[in-house]
Amino acid sequence: MDSTTLTDLARRGLLKGAIGLAALRVLQPPRAAAQVPGNPFTLGVASGDPWPESVVLWTRLAPDPLAEGGGMAVAPVTVQWQISADPLMRVPLQSGAMTAHPESAHAVHLEVHGLQPGRTYFYRFRQGRHESPIGRTRTAPAPGSEAPIRFLNAGCQHYEHGHFTAWRHAAMEEEIDFVFHYGDYIYEYAGRQPGTRGWGPVARTHHGGETFTLEDYRARYAQYRTDPDLAAAHAAHPFIASYDDHEVENNWAGLISQRDGGARFPVATPPEVFALRAAAAFQAWYEHMPVRPSARPRGTDILAYRRLRFGHLLDLHVLDTRRFRDDQPCGDGVVLPCDAVLRPNAQMLGARQEAWLRAGLAGSEAVWQALAQQVFLAPRRFPRGTQSMDSWDGYPAARSRLLAMLTGRDAAVLTGDVHRAWANDVPDRPGGAAALVEFVGTSITSEGDGSDIQTTAPEIMAGNPHLKFNSNRRGYTLHVARADRLEAIYRAVPFVQHPDAPVSTVAHFVTQRGRPGVERG
Ligand SMILES: [Fe+2]
Numbered sequence: 001m002d003s004t005t006l007t008d009l010a011r012r013g014l015l016k017g018a019i020g021l022a023a024l025r026v027l028q029p030p031r032a033a034a035q036v037p038g039n040p041f042t043l044g045v046a047s048g049d050p051w052p053e054s055v056v057l058w059t060r061l062a063p064d065p066l067a068e069g070g071g072m073a074v075a076p077v078t079v080q081w082q083i084s085a086d087p088l089m090r091v092p093l094q095s096g097a098m099t100a101h102p103e104s105a106h107a108v109h110l111e112v113h114g115l116q117p118g119r120t121y122f123y124r125f126r127q128g129r130h131e132s133p134i135g136r137t138r139t140a141p142a143p144g145s146e147a148p149i150r151f152l153n154a155g156c157q158h159y160e161h162g163h164f165t166a167w168r169h170a171a172m173e174e175e176i177d178f179v180f181h182y183g184d185y186i187y188e189y190a191g192r193q194p195g196t197r198g199w200g201p202v203a204r205t206h207h208g209g210e211t212f213t214l215e216d217y218r219a220r221y222a223q224y225r226t227d228p229d230l231a232a233a234h235a236a237h238p239f240i241a242s243y244d245d246h247e248v249e250n251n252w253a254g255l256i257s258q259r260d261g262g263a264r265f266p267v268a269t270p271p272e273v274f275a276l277r278a279a280a281a282f283q284a285w286y287e288h289m290p291v292r293p294s295a296r297p298r299g300t301d302i303l304a305y306r307r308l309r310f311g312h313l314l315d316l317h318v319l320d321t322r323r324f325r326d327d328q329p330c331g332d333g334v335v336l337p338c339d340a341v342l343r344p345n346a347q348m349l350g351a352r353q354e355a356w357l358r359a360g361l362a363g364s365e366a367v368w369q370a371l372a373q374q375v376f377l378a379p380r381r382f383p384r385g386t387q388s389m390d391s392w393d394g395y396p397a398a399r400s401r402l403l404a405m406l407t408g409r410d411a412a413v414l415t416g417d418v419h420r421a422w423a424n425d426v427p428d429r430p431g432g433a434a435a436l437v438e439f440v441g442t443s444i445t446s447e448g449d450g451s452d453i454q455t456t457a458p459e460i461m462a463g464n465p466h467l468k469f470n471s472n473r474r475g476y477t478l479h480v481a482r483a484d485r486l487e488a489i490y491r492a493v494p495f496v497q498h499p500d501a502p503v504s505t506v507a508h509f510v511t512q513r514g515r516p517g518v519e520r521g
Helices: 003-012 014-026 165-173 214-225 228-236 271-288 351-362 396-406 457-463
Strands: 045-051 054-060 077-084 092-100 107-112 120-127 135-138 149-154 178-181 239-241 306-310 314-318 368-372 411-415 421-427 434-440 467-471 474-481 485-493 504-512 515-520
Touching: 045 120, 045 135, 045 228, 045 306, 054 077, 054 120, 054 135, 077 107, 092 107, 135 228, 149 165, 165 228, 165 474, 165 485, 214 228, 214 271, 314 351, 351 396, 368 474, 396 434, 411 474, 421 485, 421 504, 421 515, 457 467, 467 485, 467 504
Parallel strands: 045 239, 149 178, 178 239, 314 368, 368 411, 411 434
Antiparallel strands: 045 054, 054 107, 077 092, 077 120, 120 135, 149 474, 306 314, 421 434, 421 467, 434 515, 474 485, 485 504, 504 515
C-alpha cells in the first residue's frame, strides 16, 4: 500500500467514505422477483489475483440475489467499467464495456492490463442507470522490489455461526497488498433454525436446503455476498481465492464424496453422480470469485492452483489440496492410523500439481516461499493416538515429498481448515528439527465465539512439542514478508454471535531468514 496515499485518504475521510458507500449499497433490500429488476449491484464488487501490471475486476448482476438467476432476465447484458488512480474516479485511466452472460449468472471477470506495479487503483461498473460501489485494488510490486509485502490469511466463514465482523476490521483497518482466502467461503449445509441441535448456536440462518444444484450454490454465494462486512472487505482489497471442502461437500476428495456407503452414510454417492455436484459447485465458485478466466471450470476440470509473485520478497504458491488428492485412508475422520496411511504413493496434490510445485520452487529466486493451502501440515497426534486422516497426517508420503522440495528454502506454509490459530514448527522427520514453519489461520466465524485457548490444546501441545501456539478466537492472520523475517500477527475478535466486536492482536510470531522455526515476535 502506498502509505502516503493511504494516510492522505484516511485524513480526508475518503477511504472510509468509498468503502462505507459500498457497504451501504449492498444493504439495500433485494426486490421481489416479480418486480422489474432494479439495482443489479447488490453483490458488490471485487478484485483479485494481482500481478505487477494487471488485476481482475469482478461483479455479478443480481437485482434479487436469492431468486433464480439473481432476478435477471435470461439475456446477455452489457456492463461498462472504469478504473482510475483517483478514489473519486474523476479521471478514468481505462474504461470499456463487456457482456455479462446468463450462462455465467451474469458474472463478469475483467482482466485489466497496462497498470503500474505496486499501485492502488479504484474501479466501478455501470449497467443502465445503475452504478456499482467504488472498489479499491492494488497491483503486485515490480519484479525485484524489496518493499515488504503485507497480506491476510483468512477463511472458514460459516454464515450461521456468527457475524463477519472480522471482515469489517480487515476492510477498514488493515493496510495490505492482498487477502489470501484459503476456502470454506460458503458452507453447503441446509439452513438450521435457532435452537435446533447441531454444530454450535445459530446466529443467522442459511437460505434453503443443502446445496446440490448450480442454482443452490449460486443462491448460497449470493446470500454470503450480501453480508455488508464481507462486501466491504472485497471492495477494499484484492483477494486471492482458493477453496477447501465446504465449497463442494464436507471432506470430499478428488471426485469421491464423503457419502461412501459406510456407517455414517449408508447410501453411497457414486463418483459419476458426485461429479455432477462437484461441477455445479466449481461453476458457482468461479462465478463468485475474482479469479482469472483461466480458472473457469469445464465440468469437473478446474485449475485453481497457481503462483503469484510479489517483488523479490515473496512467491505465493496457491495449492489445491482437494481436487487431486486420493481418498482419505482408514475410513476418514480422526482415527487410529491403519496400514493404509503408509501407502507410498499417497497423493495430496496429485502428480501434475506436485511436479508444477517442484519446478516452481526450484526456479524461484524470491526470498520467501509461501505455500498458501488448506489442511494441517505439521504432524499432530491426539492424546489417544488418533490422527486426522483429512489432513497431511493421512498422506505422510506426500508430506515427505513436499518437505524434500522445501529443504534449504526459506518457506512458510499458510493453512486453515481447523477453525483454530496455530503456530507450528514442521519437523523434517518425526522428532526432527524444524525444516519450515506453518502458520494456521483461525476461522472468520466457524464454530462461534470460541475461547482464548482450545480446552484440549495444552494436552495436544504436550504430545506434539513442535506445535507452539493455539488460539480459539475468530479472526485472521496478518502476515508481513520482509527481507530478514516473515511475521504472523494473529488478530481476533472476542465474539461473533453479536455484531460490532472490536479486534485485537492476540499473538505475534516470526520466522527468521536462514533459521527455520517459529519465534515470538
Ligand atoms: Fe471450515
